[in-house]
Amino acid sequence: MLETSPPERSIDVPPANAGMVGMSRGHLLRRFGLAAGTIAVVGAGALSYRAYDQGVFQVGQGPAYAPWSNWKEHKGLLPLVAAATLAPNAHNAQPWLFRLAPNRIDLFADPSRSIGAVDPFAREMHIGLGAALENLVIAARGAGLASSVTLMPDSAQQHHVARIDLARSKPQRSGLYEQIARRHSNRYPYVQGKAVPGAALAAITALGPADAPDARIVWFTGRAQRAHVSELIVAATEAFITDPAQSESDYKWFHQSWDEIQSQRDGVTVDASGLSDLTAALAKLLPAQSRTATDDAWLTTTRDHQTKTAAAYGIVAVRNARDNRQRLEGGRLLERAHLWTAGHGLALQHINQMTERADREKALALTPRFGDALRGLLPTDWQALSTFRIGYPTHTPNKSPRRAIDAVIVS
Amino acid sequence: MTAHGHAHAQPLGVRPQLHQLAAVGATAGAVLGLLAGISELTVGPQIRSWVGDKLDTTRLGLATITLSLIALAAAIAWLRRDSASTGRNLSVFSGLLAPGLIGFTTVGRLWYAPGVLLVLASVVISNDLRTEATDVGNTLSAHWLAGLTAVLAAFYIFLGATALGLAGALGILGGVAILATLAASSRLSHRTRLLALCAAAAPFAALTWWSVVTPLLAVLLITIGTLSVTRNAAAR
Numbered sequence: 001m002l003e004t005s006p007p008e009r010s011i012d013v014p015p016a017n018a019g020m021v022g023m024s025r026g027h028l029l030r031r032f033g034l035a036a037g038t039i040a041v042v043g044a045g046a047l048s049y050r051a052y053d054q055g056v057f058q059v060g061q062g063p064a065y066a067p068w069s070n071w072k073e074h075k076g077l078l079p080l081v082a083a084a085t086l087a088p089n090a091h092n093a094q095p096w097l098f099r100l101a102p103n104r105i106d107l108f109a110d111p112s113r114s115i116g117a118v119d120p121f122a123r124e125m126h127i128g129l130g131a132a133l134e135n136l137v138i139a140a141r142g143a144g145l146a147s148s149v150t151l152m153p154d155s156a157q158q159h160h161v162a163r164i165d166l167a168r169s170k171p172q173r174s175g176l177y178e179q180i181a182r183r184h185s186n187r188y189p190y191v192q193g194k195a196v197p198g199a200a201l202a203a204i205t206a207l208g209p210a211d212a213p214d215a216r217i218v219w220f221t222g223r224a225q226r227a228h229v230s231e232l233i234v235a236a237t238e239a240f241i242t243d244p245a246q247s248e249s250d251y252k253w254f255h256q257s258w259d260e261i262q263s264q265r266d267g268v269t270v271d272a273s274g275l276s277d278l279t280a281a282l283a284k285l286l287p288a289q290s291r292t293a294t295d296d297a298w299l300t301t302t303r304d305h306q307t308k309t310a311a312a313y314g315i316v317a318v319r320n321a322r323d324n325r326q327r328l329e330g331g332r333l334l335e336r337a338h339l340w341t342a343g344h345g346l347a348l349q350h351i352n353q354m355t356e357r358a359d360r361e362k363a364l365a366l367t368p369r370f371g372d373a374l375r376g377l378l379p380t381d382w383q384a385l386s387t388f389r390i391g392y393p394t395h396t397p398n399k400s401p402r403r404a405i406d407a408v409i410v411s
Numbered sequence: 412m413t414a415h416g417h418a419h420a421q422p423l424g425v426r427p428q429l430h431q432l433a434a435v436g437a438t439a440g441a442v443l444g445l446l447a448g449i450s451e452l453t454v455g456p457q458i459r460s461w462v463g464d465k466l467d468t469t470r471l472g473l474a475t476i477t478l479s480l481i482a483l484a485a486a487i488a489w490l491r492r493d494s495a496s497t498g499r500n501l502s503v504f505s506g507l508l509a510p511g512l513i514g515f516t517t518v519g520r521l522w523y524a525p526g527v528l529l530v531l532a533s534v535v536i537s538n539d540l541r542t543e544a545t546d547v548g549n550t551l552s553a554h555w556l557a558g559l560t561a562v563l564a565a566f567y568i569f570l571g572a573t574a575l576g577l578a579g580a581l582g583i584l585g586g587v588a589i590l591a592t593l594a595a596s597s598r599l600s601h602r603t604r605l606l607a608l609c610a611a612a613a614p615f616a617a618l619t620w621w622s623v624v625t626p627l628l629a630v631l632l633i634t635i636g637t638l639s640v641t642r643n644a645a646a647r
Contacts, residue, residue, distance in 0.1 A: 034555050037635050041559045044628055048566040051624045057574035063466055262466045277621035285623060 047285065054284040055258035062258075064265040064401035068181050074405060077105060077166070082405050083139035083180050087335055088350060089128025091115045091253040092400045094266050096132050097410045107133055107162040108410070113266075116249035118356055120363040126324050127316075127386050129161050130331020131338075135180055136164060138339075144171035151325045161328060176339040183338050184399055186347035187274025189305040190391025195221070196311045200344060204314070207336040214320075215329040215385075217337065218378055220313040230307035232373050233387070236353035237302045239370070241295035246360060251291040256283070261401050271398040274301065274349075306349065311391035313351075315374075321383035330385040337388075347393035355384050433535035434489045437507055440528025441483035444514055447521035448475030463519020473572055475518045478510035482529050485510075489536070497546035498554070500539050508533035556639035557593050563632045564589035570625060571615060582615040582625070589632060596640060604640040608633055 051057065060068075071082035081098045084107070089095065095113040099106040109122070109129055119125055133149065140147045146169035153163040201219055208216050220229050240246050255267040270283045283289065289297070316334050318326040334350075341348045358371040374384040450458070452475075455468025465471050485506025492499060511529030514522040540547050551558070564586040571582020588611035592604055599607070616629035 037556065037559055037638075040631055041562055041635070044563065044624075044631055045566055047624050047627065048570055051570060051622060052573050056622050056624065057570060057579070057619065058467075061575075259466075278623070281622045281624075 050285055051281075053258060055261075056281050056284050058258075059271050059280075060399045062262050063404070064262045065399050067402040067405070068399050071181060076100075078405055079143060080105060080136050080139045080145075081408065084132040084136040085402050085405065085408060086180055086183075087128065087131035087135045088183070088185055088338060089131060090119060090124035090350075090352065091250070092267050092272075093125075093128075093253060094403055094408070095125045096129055097408055099410050103166050105136065105164045105166070106160060107136070107164065109159045109161050111159065115253060117243070117245040117360065117363075118249045120359050121322065123321060123327060123355065123359060123385065124352065126161065126327035127331035127334060130328035130333075131335035132331075133162050133164070133328060134332040134335040137332075138174065138177050139180060140164070140166055141169075142171060142173040142177040144169055151328050158324075161324065175343045176336060179339040179342040183342040184397040185272070185349050186393055186395070186397040187272065187301070187306065187349050188347070188393065188395040188397065189274075190309040190311060190347055190389075191394055192309050194311060194392045196346065196390055196392075200346065201312065204337045204340055207340060208333050212329040212333070214326045215316065215318050215333045216382070217333065218315045218317050218382070220315070220377070221311075226310060226313060229313045229377070229387075230310065232354055232370070232377075233307050233351060234299075234303045236357045236370055237299050239357050240353050240360075241299060243360065246356070247291055247295055251294060254294055255401075256288040258284075265401040265403045265407075267401070269398075269400065272400045274305070274395075274397070302351075302353070306351065306389065309391060309394075310389035312389070314388050314390065315378065315384050316386045316388075317378050317382040318385050319381060319383065321385050327385060334386055334388070341390055345392070346390055347397070348388055348390045350386060350388050352387055354387055358384070429535060433532040434486060436528045437486035437532035438483065438490060440511070440525040440532065441479050441486050443528070444479030444482060444510070444522065444525035445476060447514075447518050447525060448472050448477075448479050450521060451475055451518050461520050463517075465517075465519065470573060471517045474569070475514060475522070477568075477572075478514050478517065479525070481506055482510040482525075486532070489532075497540070497543050497550045500536060500543070501547060501550055504533050504536045504540060507536070556635055556642060557596075560632065560636040560639050561590060561593055563628055563635065564593075566628055567612070567615060567625075567632070570628075574619065578615060578618040581618060585611040585615045589636065592636075593639070601640065605637055608636040608640070612636075 055062070067082060067085060071086060072079050074082055077100050081100070084096065084098070085094065093113040093115050095110045097108040097110045099108065107129060109125060111122075114122065114125065137147045137149060145166040148165040148167075150163045150165075152158075152161060154160045198221075201221065205217050205219070220226055240250070253267040255261045255264065255269055261267070261269055270280050273280070275283065314337070316330045316337075318330045320326055338348050354370050354374055358368065358374055360366070361368045361371055378384060449472070451462045451465070451468050452472025455462045455465065455472055459465070459468075462468055462471070485503045488499070488506070489503045492503075507529045511526050511533060514526050514529075566586075567589065568583050568586035571579045571584075571586060573579070574582055589608060592599065592607040592611065596604060612629040612632040616625040619625045
């Protein structure tokens with residue numbers, strides 16, 4: 001049998017890495033340099049797209065923020081409703097619905113917008129509704145409509161929280177009216193060591209109308225008083241974030257995606273959280289933060305910035321914090337205070353961890369640590385409804401998203 | 412027709428029919444794209460289902476118009492060319508394909524016709540490039556850094572358009588100035604080119620330093636741009 005040997009490999013066949021061997025060192029380095037540059041440019045492109053997609057350069061812009069600038073442009077009674085929707089409300093859940101008639105607006109609570117374990121007795125929901133009602137009444141006066149408000153007009157319908165009958169009158173545009181779209185919760189640190197003058201606090205106190213004697217503001221201005229309230233707020237924040245149900249309910253309303261903000265138009269956002277511009281940009285560019293990470297950031301901000309720089313604390317107190325009428329009156333007073341501060345160069349932030357924990361303790365029949373603490377802060381026969389801090393701003397606060405007016409009108 | 416008219420029409424006349432058709436198609440696609448962008452910008456909120464249900468129809472409308480103008484410039488250059496160098500073919504190819512594809516993400520259904528026309532035209536011109544593979548390789552290699560700088564400048568313009576306000580205007584102007592510097596590179600002194608790069612890149616990055624993105628882009632623009640113009644100067 002004739003043996004055949006495998007053909008020998010031709011010496012002319014170049015080795016696999018001939019290209020590399022034939023290449024000078026300089027040429028090779030240049031190739032690597034070009035590849036590195038290309039990768040860097042591709043990475044920069046991805047980051048640029050992420051910045052666009054997350055609205056890094058579009059703070060306060062887009063349809064979700066349009067109601068702040070166009071609320072007066074609607075027809076008929078709609079500007080009144082639009083003004084109401086700009087009111088502050090817990091977690092920006094916007095728990096309101098409006099029904100319009102020729103000379104009447106009815107305000108309803110929207111229970112589908114409950115913030116769950118954060119507000120087990122709908123206390124904050126009614127405060128927000130009261131604030132919306134106050135904006136509506138101020139806007140009505142500005143539009144030349146006198147309003148007659150009936151709170152909880154139908155005992156059979158607990159969600160029907162107010163009826164506002166309107167009649168023609170002379171337009172009265174107060175200082176509060178001008179602040180409706182300028183008011184924003186300011187979660188940034190305030191100017192440290194700059195006290196709010198007593199006259200300003202007295203003016204805010206005087207915003208409580210004579211016809212609502214069941215709502216008032218109690219102030220905490222001295223160093224020791226502030227330190228005590230700060231300590232309680234930080235402790236309440238710690239208790240809040242270690243309670244999984246409250247933490248989850250809170251996180252559900254924290255929107256980190258720009259698309260989500262623009263489509264849902266509610267909730268708490270990075271831009272409105274009082275973070276520095278750099279931190280806010282990083283928070284948007286990086287992947288969405290986990291619940292634990294946002295909880296930790298919230299505690300740090302509360303402890304190291306917000307409570308440390310509060311010039312004063314105020315507690316809106318009522319005779320009976322479980323009475324919806326008094327809650328609504330408290331909410332109206334709180335909104336007047338907020339509008340007043342906005343018009344006088346002051347900053348205000350609602351900071352409700354203590355009352356949220358007190359309600360949670362009650363809901364779960366726990367030892368009333370914060371319930372007792374709040375009782376200790378207030379005069380006898382008064383109950384805490386809502387807490388806030390005020391001071392002089394270091395930053396202009398950003399807007400929160402708002403739903404379109406069509407989404408809050410019912411027939 | 413005048414003699415002058417014949418001379419002007421000649422480049423089209425001598426080209427293969429398919430190329431002529433594709434160039435006309437690309438022009439039509441760019442014009443249709445321009446109309447799509449104008450529609451998105453003006454009546455976008457009323458025809459959301461036609462513009463891909465976009466929320467921000469203003470910015471995306473502007474982006475669509477910009478992309479269409481780039482495609483139109485490429486299509487006109489293709490129609491008017493009298494010599495088809497590899498570099499020019501490559502530019503026309505990129506100028507048609509990139510807007511043709513990106514437009515699908517900016518304006519939804521209204522881009523279907525313009526997008527298809529632009530992409531098909533780029534496929535036709537890619538045939539030329541395939542037969543000139545070596546030249547394409549050399550051209551790409553010679554202008555790679557300039558290409559990267561142009562891409563970075565485009566990112567600057569894009570982010571400037573999303574920022575609006577003074578910072579946004581500086582971003583757009585900066586990006587355009589960088590592209591102009593690259594285009595006029597041979598007519599400027601080396602020092603002027605470097606100064607122009609820095610002056611164009613710095614303001615937007617300085618005003619929006621907190622964004623992280625623009626300072627990073629500025630560093631890359633100045634680094635890669637400097638290497639590009641230095642290399643070109645050395646080559647000359």
